[in-house]
Amino acid sequence: MVLRVFNTIDGKLEEFRPLLDTHVGMYVCGPTVYDWTHMGHARTYLAFDVIVRWLKFKGFSVFYVQNITDVGHLTEDSAEDKIAKKAKEKRIEPMQLVEFYMREYLKDLDLLGVERPDISPRATGHLIEIIEAVESLIKKEYAYEVNGNVFFDVSKFEDYGMLSKIKPKAMLAGSRFEIHPDKRNPQDFALWKKAEKNALLKWWSPWGYGFPGWHIECAIMGLKYLGSQLDIHGGARDLVFPHHENEIAQCEALTGKKPFVKYWLHTGFLTISGEKMAKSLGNYVTVREALEKYEAEAIRLFVLSAHYRSEINFTDKRLRAAEAGLRRLYNTISSLEEAMEHSVKRKLTEAEKKIKKKVEKLEFEFVEAMDEDFNTPQAIATLFELSREINRFLGEQKQASIELLKEIYEALLEKGKVLGLFQRERIKKPSEKLVNDLVKLLVELRENLRRKGDFELSDGIRAKLRESGVVLEDTSEGCKWKLT
């Protein structure tokens, strides 16, 4: 079956064919690491995690690059580097701040079960490449230098606006941006910025001390690791303009190869109370906070219960619903595991042939759903249907064929894995608290038996517990216990 993906650049579904038969070069814009990762970010990375998993499931080899931006991102009001600003506040080295939040970011995604990209290159590790690229763009007359700033001349790039459908002339209409006096045209964007004398983040360049503009780092790292043409480039919707539009301009101007990216994939926003979750709006929930309240796989099920391009609203009710749904799926898995323990080796009965067929049909529907632009909500629906069929089957059968149960079990787990589900450690190690609670319960129960004079049973409990390493001591102040 063919995979079809929705390409932002022409706004429609297209058959997915990588440039080199089964090899996929994929780039996703990573975070600027100056603060905790929030659920809005997680939504995007979770979506692309499933996209990568599905591509691999389909037999593609995927080379996945996701950058870490650690310089060049400016605040709106003071035009100060976000990282430098925060580092100043905290009185620490900017790269110390970067290192901290980068590690926490990776940890957050690990906790959510997101597979790491193949490489996570950092902007500051590519200053040489960036400077070279800027020089080259100047030489090709796509860029110009004024007072230590280098700008990309948008008027030289004919296709500008092809991704976002924004016309350069119309751009200024609702603009909230103050135009830099050195720009030839208001829509030109900075490739290299002159650094203030006391700037914490600055590097020497042919134009003096400065730092890279926001869009160039992704462009250059994309080219460096994936070549002049990428199969997939992704990110959230808000990156379409200007970030991705500018990447196209820079890369195509630089390499002369079109298109820079074959398939542009963009995720919808995670909202909260119907509004975009964003740092600047202050309405965000960090991944860490979410994980304190909800299990990682419940968060995942919640995110995947809406299509990746749709908006999804973060509410407690929905997370709880996801938890309940997940519990249901896990119940089926447990039932299957239990059934396998007393299954038999024999030919399939009629009922077994029937369930086998149903499972195969639902597996097919799962694949169909995922092939249609990674339709996870529909894929999840087939998982629930599968669960219901299995529950019904197991309820009716006393024993079943071991081969069949194994087959069903593996089918279910495999589909779950593609979505990053059912990875939970199911053999739970008892927590200290649980042991305490259980022993306390037994002790109380035993006290009741002793009061009733049932010493045979109460002594039996004591003996059994001793075998398990729990020693009970009946004292005048009541029963005390300890572990051997």
Added chain:
RNA sequence: GCCGGGGUGGCCGAGUGGUUCAGGCGGUGGGCUGCAGACCCGCUCUACGUGGGUUCGAUUCCCACCCCCGGCUCCA
């Protein structure tokens, strides 16, 4: 203002020119249970923003309108 995306049953959320359909959560009735839970079955009124149009037939296509969200150099 310009440009996108969207409005589906109590809540969430897929989908489609037509006959049985999503799916989940919640509620409710029943089955199974000594009870509870899990699980299964049923129900949750004419579900598809409003008004037109095309069509034998539209939630799905076209037009207009209303509302929501987003982008228009901070953003995943």
